[in-house]
Amino acid sequence: MRPATLFRLSTAGTRTDTLRTVLTGTSAALAGTVMLAAVTVAAVQGGEPLEQPDGTAWLAPGAEHYTSPLLREPGLRPGVIFGLLLLTLPVLALAGQCIRLGAPARDRRLAAIRLAGATPGQAVLIAVAETIVASILGSAAGLGIYLGLRRILHEPGPGGSLRLPTDVFPDPVPLVAALLAVPVLAGLIGLIMMRGVAVTPLGVIRRQRGRGPRPWPGLAIAVGILLFNVPVWLSDRMVLSGYVFGALMLAGAALVMVGVVVGTGWISYTAGWLLHRFGRGPVTLLAGRRMMADPWNGSRTLGALLGATVIGGAAMGYHALFVTQGRAEDRFSVLIGMPPDPEHAAFYVNATRLVLIAVGAGVAVSAAGMLVALAESVVSRRRTYAALTAAGTPGRTLAGTLLWQTLAPLVPALGLAVVSGLVLVRSLYHEVTVGGGTTETCTDPAADPDTCARTVQTDPVVTLPVPVPWEQLMLLCGGTVLTMLVVAGIGMLVLRGSTDLEEIRAV
Amino acid sequence: MTTPLLTATGITKDYGATPALRGVDVRVTEGEIVAVTGPSGCGKSTLLHCLSGILRADRGSVIFRDQDIGSWSEAARSRLRRTEFGVLFQFGQMVPELTAAENVGLPLLLAGSGRREARQAALDWLDRFGVADVADQMPGAMSGGQQQRCAVARAMVTRPRVLFADEPTGALDQLNGEQVMQAIVRTVREEGTSVVLVTHEAPVAAYADREIVLRDGAVDPTGLGVAAP
Numbered sequence: 089m090r091p092a093t094l095f096r097l098s099t100a101g102t103r104t105d106t107l108r109t110v111l112t113g114t115s116a117a118l119a120g121t122v123m124l125a126a127v128t129v130a131a132v133q134g135g136e137p138l139e140q141p142d143g144t145a146w147l148a149p150g151a152e153h154y155t156s157p158l159l160r161e162p163g164l165r166p167g168v169i170f171g172l173l174l175l176t177l178p179v180l181a182l183a184g185q186c187i188r189l190g191a192p193a194r195d196r197r198l199a200a201i202r203l204a205g206a207t208p209g210q211a212v213l214i215a216v217a218e219t220i221v222a223s224i225l226g227s228a229a230g231l232g233i234y235l236g237l238r239r240i241l242h243e244p245g246p247g248g249s250l251r252l253p254t255d256v257f258p259d260p261v262p263l264v265a266a267l268l269a270v271p272v273l274a275g276l277i278g279l280i281m282m283r284g285v286a287v288t289p290l291g292v293i294r295r296q297r298g299r300g301p302r303p304w305p306g307l308a309i310a311v312g313i314l315l316f317n318v319p320v321w322l323s324d325r326m327v328l329s330g331y332v333f334g335a336l337m338l339a340g341a342a343l344v345m346v347g348v349v350v351g352t353g354w355i356s357y358t359a360g361w362l363l364h365r366f367g368r369g370p371v372t373l374l375a376g377r378r379m380m381a382d383p384w385n386g387s388r389t390l391g392a393l394l395g396a397t398v399i400g401g402a403a404m405g406y407h408a409l410f411v412t413q414g415r416a417e418d419r420f421s422v423l424i425g426m427p428p429d430p431e432h433a434a435f436y437v438n439a440t441r442l443v444l445i446a447v448g449a450g451v452a453v454s455a456a457g458m459l460v461a462l463a464e465s466v467v468s469r470r471r472t473y474a475a476l477t478a479a480g481t482p483g484r485t486l487a488g489t490l491l492w493q494t495l496a497p498l499v500p501a502l503g504l505a506v507v508s509g510l511v512l513v514r515s516l517y518h519e520v521t522v523g524g525g526t527t528e529t530c531t532d533p534a535a536d537p538d539t540c541a542r543t544v545q546t547d548p549v550v551t552l553p554v555p556v557p558w559e560q561l562m563l564l565c566g567g568t569v570l571t572m573l574v575v576a577g578i579g580m581l582v583l584r585g586s587t588d589l590e591e592i593r594a595v
Numbered sequence: 596m597t598t599p600l601l602t603a604t605g606i607t608k609d610y611g612a613t614p615a616l617r618g619v620d621v622r623v624t625e626g627e628i629v630a631v632t633g634p635s636g637c638g639k640s641t642l643l644h645c646l647s648g649i650l651r652a653d654r655g656s657v658i659f660r661d662q663d664i665g666s667w668s669e670a671a672r673s674r675l676r677r678t679e680f681g682v683l684f685q686f687g688q689m690v691p692e693l694t695a696a697e698n699v700g701l702p703l704l705l706a707g708s709g710r711r712e713a714r715q716a717a718l719d720w721l722d723r724f725g726v727a728d729v730a731d732q733m734p735g736a737m738s739g740g741q742q743q744r745c746a747v748a749r750a751m752v753t754r755p756r757v758l759f760a761d762e763p764t765g766a767l768d769q770l771n772g773e774q775v776m777q778a779i780v781r782t783v784r785e786e787g788t789s790v791v792l793v794t795h796e797a798p799v800a801a802y803a804d805r806e807i808v809l810r811d812g813a814v815d816p817t818g819l820g821v822a823a824p
């Protein structure tokens with residue numbers, strides 16, 4: 089196939105195809121902008137402690153003019169980069185979900201192309217090429233947005249202080265890598281999604297899974313939590329390098345995330361089975377069967393949503409920890425007669441708050457992905473809906489089905505995600521202890537410090553339990569459920585348009 | 596047998612500038628099978644949709660048991676369609692994720708029956724149409740003929756007074772089409788159901804007691820339809 093042919097075939101289409109391309113491009117632009125921001129933070133230098141030949145300590149120059157410690161402190165910048173990269177995940181999931189938007193019409197077109205003699209590989213290539221082209225354009229737009237934002241947000245304060253790193257420019261290699269990462273990742277996600285779809289000349293048929301997904305993701309979550317705790321347990325017994333420590337904890341957290349994300353399919357299937365088994369009316373029958381037939385519908389973005397919630401749960405756990413830590417230190421200061429230092433704990437509290445804002449953004453983007461998935465699933469089944477309506481099925485029943493279908497897998501999955509995130513943190517810390525240290529001083533302050541008789545003085549101990557942040561967790565879950573309710577509501581509008589009788593006539 | 600069950604008078608329906616029906620009169624009596632035939636695009640499907648209350652006519656009235664259903668709300672007409680009427684299309688009416696028995700039992704569940712009751716009735720009806728063996732299969736795993744028999748079972752499971760069928764054998768081969776038609780006719784005779792049967796095939800129209808021929812949105816007074824010798 090010549091590139092020109094590929095281009096022609098992958099850009100042919102209707103208005104929905106245009107919408108899909110635009111949405112793919114937009115999410116790629118968004119992801120590209122965030123990636124470029126991450127690369128820019130990576131380009132910031134300075135702030136590392138150095139030692140002069142004469143023994144005095146000083147900080148490496150280059151970052152001292154940033155107002156935020158997140159940029160100033162070299163120990164925190166990797167966290168910012170990591171957070172920004174995490175934020176691109178739901179955006180990329182959205183881009184990948186868009187490849188299924190307006191799929192029925194495109195599936196028919198692909199089938200026609202297959203009938204005309206294209207191989208299955210070529211058909212998938214045509215479908216994925218569109219995503220890649222759209223996300224390359226999106227990436228380019230992201231570069232434009234990034235350059236524009238640099239200009240707009242460059243506001244030097246008194247003494248040349250800056251709120252954002254608008255004075256550094258990323259190296260060309262990471263810059264290009266960031267720009268290319270979006271199309272490549274979006275193409276990969278698209279490829280994985282097309283993998284479940286057999287492109288045959290008689291139409292594109294989603295491969296049916298013989299039996300429901302297995303519950304092994306639960307195992308992944310359990311092992312992940314264990315792994316997360318191993319370094320703390322080991323470090324009591326042996327010396328661990330910082331890298332091993334971090335790698336084990338990261339692996340544990342990643343395993344939990346993977347378990348939750350992959351577990352959505354199982355949760356969706358099981359919730360469907362329960363609905364089907366124990367539900368009474370037609371609504372639960374329809375919704376339950378639908379969830380069992382395609383438990384993976386929307387699970388890509390549901391996974392991104394849950395990933396964001398795991399992080400949110402963990403961040404809330406840390407937030408509670410830092411707040412308690414601050415309170416314990418204050419109480420300790422009072423006990424030893426020192427003024428409390430408000431700075432220290434406040435800094436970490438602010439950092440976790442930033443993470444929560446990122447989680448909120450992640451939830452919003454994932455909700456957009458869910459909307460695309462829901463609309464796609466309604467539109468692809470519009471003939472069935474139209475026939476049911478013609479046979480007298482009330483719109484209420486179909487809307488109820490949609491609502492169950494959206495919320496029944498979400499609520500338990502959400503619970504699992506939040507609890508996993510919280511357990512990750514709480515397995516490490518469930519109480520905070522400050523003080524208890526000992527100081528030795530000469531009983532007679534005038535005596536020789538090397539030989540004097542000593543008094544051992546023990547500091548008071550403050551131990552506070554870290555409370556479970558119930559209210560915040562409720563807020564996180566409630567907000568997510570509310571967002572999904574809005575998504576289901578918009579899905580119902582799509583449904584109304586899809587019960588039109590005309591759909592029965594469409595072949 | 597001559598009590599009028601469904602009487603339509605002066606049915607007119609336009610799609611924008613396209614007139615689809617121009618004053619059609621139809622009378623269906625109790626237990627009668629009426630075929631509606633005519634060339635493609637003459638308005639057969641549109642007439643069926645107006646008679647069954649899926650579409651509202653622009654002018655004219657549709658009287659079912661002394662009530663003008665044209666004036667009813669969408670909800671009331673929906674209720675009518677799942678109780679007193681049965682509808683049957685060419686294809687695409689089975690919910691792909693439900694088994695045959697669940698599909699057939701769905702109208703009963705919508706009417707408020709329990710699961711067990713609905714399943715039992717569904718099995719009985721599947722048996723009447725000779726497809727009891729596919730009761731627990733999904734539509735995707737059934738042949739076109741089996742799917743259509745299940746669809747008929749679903750249309751009949753509520754024991755409707757009128758069955759509206761639009762090209763019910765249109766997607767089937769000749770042998771299968773004949774078998775499905777025979778099963779439909781046998782059952783509606785047993786149940787005393789009236790049928791409005793839209794078709795463009797003479798052998799299908801031949802199953803009817805009476806034939807209405809449409810041309811350009813109006814009844815052809817000569818009545819020379821496809822079933823005429």
Ligand SMILES: Nc1ncnc2c1ncn2[C@@H]1O[C@H](COP(=O)(O)OP(=O)(O)OP(=O)(O)O)[C@@H](O)[C@H]1O
Nearest residue numbers: 590610613615634635636637638639640641642795
């Ligand atoms: N939604 C619509 N918008 C515009 N015109 C329509 C619409 N539906 C039907 N028509 C027109 O109304 C006329 C009657 O259509 P109808 O579907 O009732 O014909 P039919 O007799 O069932 O044809 P066929 O045998 O091909 O199914 C046709 O000219 C058709 O083009």
Ligand SMILES: [Mg+2]
Nearest residue numbers: 639640641761
């Ligand atoms: Mg027709």
